[in-house]
Amino acid sequence: MTKRKLILIGNGMAGVRCLEEILKEAPDRFEITVFGRECHPNYNRLMLSSVLQGDTTIDDIVLNSYEWYKKNNITLYTGETVTGIQTEKKTIQTDKGKSMAYDDLIIATGSNPFMLPLPGADKEGVIAFRDIKDCETMIQSSEKYKKAVVIGGGLLGLEAARGLLNLGMDVDVVHIMDHLMERQLDVTASTMLKAELEIQGMNFLMNHQTEAILGSGRVKKVTFRNGKPVKADLVVMAVGIKPNVGMAADSGIETNRGIVVNDYMETSAPDVYTVGECAEHREMVYGLVAPLYEQGKALAKRICEKDAGKGYEGSILSTKLKVSGVDVFSAGEFVDDPTVRAVRIQDDFEKIYKKIVIRDNKIVGAVLFGDTSESRNLLNMINNETDVSDMSQVNILQTNDGNSASTVADMSDSETICGCNGVSKGDIVSAIQNDKLTSVAQVRDCTNASRSCGTCKGLVGELLEHTLGDDYDSACEKESVCSCTTLTHEEVVSEIRTKGLSHTREVMNVLGWQEEEGCSKCRPAINYYLGMVHPADYEDEKESRFVNERMHANIQKDGTYSVVPRMYGGVTNAKDLRKIADVADKYEVPLLKLTGGQRIDLLGIKKEDVPNVWKDLDMPSGYAYGKAVRTVKTCVGEDFCRFGTQDSIGLGIAIEKNFEKLNTPHKVKMGVSACPRNCAESSIKDVGVIGVEGAWEIYVGGNGGSSLRAAELLCSVSSDEEVLETIAAYLQYYRETARYLERTSHWLERVGLEHVKAIVLEDTQARIELIERMNTALANLKEPWQEIISDYKKKHDLFEEKAITVSDN
Amino acid sequence: MMKQTLSKQHVKICPLNELPLQVGKKIVISEHEIALFRLANDTVKAVENKCPHKQGPLSEGMVSGDYVFCPLHDRKIDLDSGEVQKPDDGCVKTYHTEVVDNVVYITL
Numbered sequence: 015m016t017k018r019k020l021i022l023i024g025n026g027m028a029g030v031r032c033l034e035e036i037l038k039e040a041p042d043r044f045e046i047t048v049f050g051r052e053c054h055p056n057y058n059r060l061m062l063s064s065v066l067q068g069d070t071t072i073d074d075i076v077l078n079s080y081e082w083y084k085k086n087n088i089t090l091y092t093g094e095t096v097t098g099i100q101t102e103k104k105t106i107q108t109d110k111g112k113s114m115a116y117d118d119l120i121i122a123t124g125s126n127p128f129m130l131p132l133p134g135a136d137k138e139g140v141i142a143f144r145d146i147k148d149c150e151t152m153i154q155s156s157e158k159y160k161k162a163v164v165i166g167g168g169l170l171g172l173e174a175a176r177g178l179l180n181l182g183m184d185v186d187v188v189h190i191m192d193h194l195m196e197r198q199l200d201v202t203a204s205t206m207l208k209a210e211l212e213i214q215g216m217n218f219l220m221n222h223q224t225e226a227i228l229g230s231g232r233v234k235k236v237t238f239r240n241g242k243p244v245k246a247d248l249v250v251m252a253v254g255i256k257p258n259v260g261m262a263a264d265s266g267i268e269t270n271r272g273i274v275v276n277d278y279m280e281t282s283a284p285d286v287y288t289v290g291e292c293a294e295h296r297e298m299v300y301g302l303v304a305p306l307y308e309q310g311k312a313l314a315k316r317i318c319e320k321d322a323g324k325g326y327e328g329s330i331l332s333t334k335l336k337v338s339g340v341d342v343f344s345a346g347e348f349v350d351d352p353t354v355r356a357v358r359i360q361d362d363f364e365k366i367y368k369k370i371v372i373r374d375n376k377i378v379g380a381v382l383f384g385d386t387s388e389s390r391n392l393l394n395m396i397n398n399e400t401d402v403s404d405m406s407q408v409n410i411l412q413t414n415d416g417n418s419a420s421t422v423a424d425m426s427d428s429e430t431i432c433g434c435n436g437v438s439k440g441d442i443v444s445a446i447q448n449d450k451l452t453s454v455a456q457v458r459d460c461t462n463a464s465r466s467c468g469t470c471k472g473l474v475g476e477l478l479e480h481t482l483g484d485d486y487d488s489a490c491e492k493e494s495v496c497s498c499t500t501l502t503h504e505e506v507v508s509e510i511r512t513k514g515l516s517h518t519r520e521v522m523n524v525l526g527w528q529e530e531e532g533c534s535k536c537r538p539a540i541n542y543y544l545g546m547v548h549p550a551d552y553e554d555e556k557e558s559r560f561v562n563e564r565m566h567a568n569i570q571k572d573g574t575y576s577v578v579p580r581m582y583g584g585v586t587n588a589k590d591l592r593k594i595a596d597v598a599d600k601y602e603v604p605l606l607k608l609t610g611g612q613r614i615d616l617l618g619i620k621k622e623d624v625p626n627v628w629k630d631l632d633m634p635s636g637y638a639y640g641k642a643v644r645t646v647k648t649c650v651g652e653d654f655c656r657f658g659t660q661d662s663i664g665l666g667i668a669i670e671k672n673f674e675k676l677n678t679p680h681k682v683k684m685g686v687s688a689c690p691r692n693c694a695e696s697s698i699k700d701v702g703v704i705g706v707e708g709a710w711e712i713y714v715g716g717n718g719g720s721s722l723r724a725a726e727l728l729c730s731v732s733s734d735e736e737v738l739e740t741i742a743a744y745l746q747y748y749r750e751t752a753r754y755l756e757r758t759s760h761w762l763e764r765v766g767l768e769h770v771k772a773i774v775l776e777d778t779q780a781r782i783e784l785i786e787r788m789n790t791a792l793a794n795l796k797e798p799w800q801e802i803i804s805d806y807k808k809k810h811d812l813f814e815e816k817a818i819t820v821s822d823n
Numbered sequence: 824m825m826k827q828t829l830s831k832q833h834v835k836i837c838p839l840n841e842l843p844l845q846v847g848k849k850i851v852i853s854e855h856e857i858a859l860f861r862l863a864n865d866t867v868k869a870v871e872n873k874c875p876h877k878q879g880p881l882s883e884g885m886v887s888g889d890y891v892f893c894p895l896h897d898r899k900i901d902l903d904s905g906e907v908q909k910p911d912d913g914c915v916k917t918y919h920t921e922v923v924d925n926v927v928y929i930t931l
Binding site for chain 2: 529530531532533534537538556557558559560561564565569571573621811812815816817818819820
């Protein structure tokens with residue numbers, strides 16, 4: 015059967031999404047050609063404001079890469095506009111003189127920004143805010159000019175204004191109405207929003223009607239019917255959009271405000287469909303993503319001759335968005351009128367406002383400001399027309415009382431998780447199970463959930479956790495280092511390297527940290543990364559260390575400390591035991607305990623005694639407190655054990671002496687067993703060595719802690735030297751590529767054992783370099799206990815307390 | 824030591840440069856156990872040395888900006904108001920501090 019020729023006019027979000035649905039329904043039915051006016055593949059227009067705000071690059075917002083078109087055998091013509099359709103001959107023409115026949119045609123030309131027909135609107139420096147080109151113009155203008163005027167106080171205008179503020183411009187927002195975003199917000203929410211944005215630096219000219227744009231060549235001034243003129247170097251018109259239907263109308267297709275379609279997205283012309291912002295369905299033209307995607311699904315079913323059911327029946331409008339960092343949600347009817355009653359909560363301190371509009375015991379609309387966590391619930395109640403007469407107000411407006419973890423578990427399978435793309439809980443759960451998905455990114459790629467605005471990422475994460483249980487590693491999902499920054503761990507490390515950053519304050523300053531001095535999550539991470547990148551020069555910052563690593567002892571619940579001296583390979587002797595016993599007596603140590611790592615823990619030592627305990631012990635620190643190499647646990651081995659085939663104690667001590675004091679992203683525990691009976695539990699260690707006849711097997715990525723994981727075989731080697739070299743290369747690779755506080759078990763699952771083998775074992779050059787860098791790191795380590803004992807200031811700063819007596823004379 | 828009245832005591836603690844930057848110091852004044860902090864901007868803050876959650880010694884916590892993070896369970900506490908930051912709750916007592924001629928004083 016020959017394929018039908020399908021042409022899509024418009025390479026935007028609605029049209030391309032519809033193609034994806036078509037490919038899902040019938041991958042081989044069509045030979046597809048796409049024409050797009052812009053010179054880009056399909057990108058996420060909703061994210062343009064993030065590009066403007068500097069959070070994202072244009073590459074990041076591409077939804078379908080050129081490879082995607084290629085992979086699906088779609089011919090894409092960018093920068094080419096379709097200029098006419100002959101519906102009887104079933105052909106189209108383009109502005110580049112192309113003529114092409116179709117069997118089916120989809121018009122998805124979206125909309126154009128509405129430019130006010132003001133005198134001077136054609137001057138240089140007057141733009142819209144609609145596509146990548148507008149963004150680029152705004153960025154370029156901000157480099158040369160200072161003052162911007164945004165006309166329009168709706169969502170688009172406010173996003174543009176926020177972006178321009180970020181670009182360093184002064185911004186006036188002109189709005190013709192009394193209130194901002196009047197189509198989404200009621201008066202109260204709108205007033206709160208305005209106050210918030212004013213704090214951020216926006217200046218509002220409310221109730222202003224623009225009269226003209228003045229300037230010779232480039233814009234200089236904006237004048238109003240009612241108010242003083244203002245200076246302007248750049249004018250952004252964001253007063254609205256209008257469906258782009260001119261070409262369709264000229265071609266004789268029925269249009270009104272948009273191109274008129276039925277419930278199956280069919281236009282008045284045979285085999286011509288339309289979808290997206292240019293479509294008018296039951297007298298509604300939609301400008302939001304969710305309805306457009308629903309339309310795309312209906313269209314795909316019909317065009318593929320699948321059972322399209324009732325088709326598309328319209329959408330209840332809801333918006334959940336972040337305006338300049340403020341969460342806002344609105345849905346349905348939110349304006350008061352005599353037929354409705356409302357539940358309202360307003361908290362001026364927390365800047366939260368919630369209003370639920372009820373008619374005949376059913377929720378018909380809502381506005382949430384500042385906290386939108388209940389939005390999904392509310393939207394479901396609106397869509398399902400839930401009877402709320404039995405519910406107390408508190409239940410309707412569930413406040414977050416910490417039970418959020420169970421919310422996804424309680425949801426029914428039909429509930430929507432991703433409003434933009436209409437993906438239900440059931441869709442996601444079955445995708446996770448059937449396609450063995452383990453990350454939010456995979457769920458996004460497979461189901462489209464969280465692909466558009468991204469606000470449901472958290473819920474998708476919860477669903478993964480709920481579905482997979484402990485198999486789900488949420489650590490991999492937390493993208494940024496902490497809430498002080500949007501950068502990931504990898505980005506921070508790469509910035510440190512490329513920009514040559516050498517101090518925590520410098521990192522936070524240069525990389526635009528939101529909290530000037532960071533927090534307890536990012537500071538230790540940055541401190542670690544700096545030490546890892548600059549092993550010879552970086553001076554460790556004790557104030558960026560968690561208490562245990564600053565004090566080189568483990569804090570206990572009562573503020574006392576525990577001290578664990580080094581005991582290489584778990585081997586001790588009478589002299590050391592006597593010293594420990596003497597120290598225990600002298601300082602009245604409340605508890606002596608053997609640790610899991612084959613050492614002795616002295617618990618309950620008073621802070622001021624800690625340095626003296628170290629001095630009397632005269633043994634190296636066991637690093638039992640650190641994100642560092644801890645111990646090497648060993649079994650008895652060949653000297654005494656009747657099964658032992660190898661000298662496990664000897665090798666264990668050699669490993670521990672070689673790698674002691676080494677800082678790592680998280681703790682590293684090791685073990686050496688002399689035979690496969692594995693008495694040193696090598697198979698649940700970060701690095702575990704097991705002796706077999708004539709060889710050592712090296713296992714990696716084991717964990718005996720909170721998430722039990724068996725180690726995997728990395729390789730088998732024949733000499734002690736090779737064991738040390740392999741561990742050096744492996745641990746150095748972990749040190750350089752793991753995220754701070756990521757155990758080797760999680761890291762290995764993330765990067766994959768085969769990948770690690772390729773670098774650490776097979777790439778000889780990489781291996782040699784890793785070992786060299788490891789040796790540099792090891793050469794620069796100092797024994798911390800000795801260092802503090804012999805440094806008066808350090809000892810004083812860290813361990814001395816002050817008691818002052820005051821008399822009540 | 825300065826003259827003290829019964830109602831408000833103005834207690835001299837130590838020279839400013841005796842306090843390490845961004846590392847807390849535990850000070851015991853009669854029955855008061857106080858965590859004293861010299862922030863990066865050289866101002867000095869003092870709070871009761873007890874996290875409201877599980878009595879963790881705040882003097883051992885990490886200091887960032889005007890906040891200290893409790894060393895036991897990472898509660899974030901505002902050193903100006905004593906308020907535990909969301910999502911946790913609680914409040915620690917704060918003490919007024921002054922630096923006069925490079926000497927630190929606490930008002931009890």
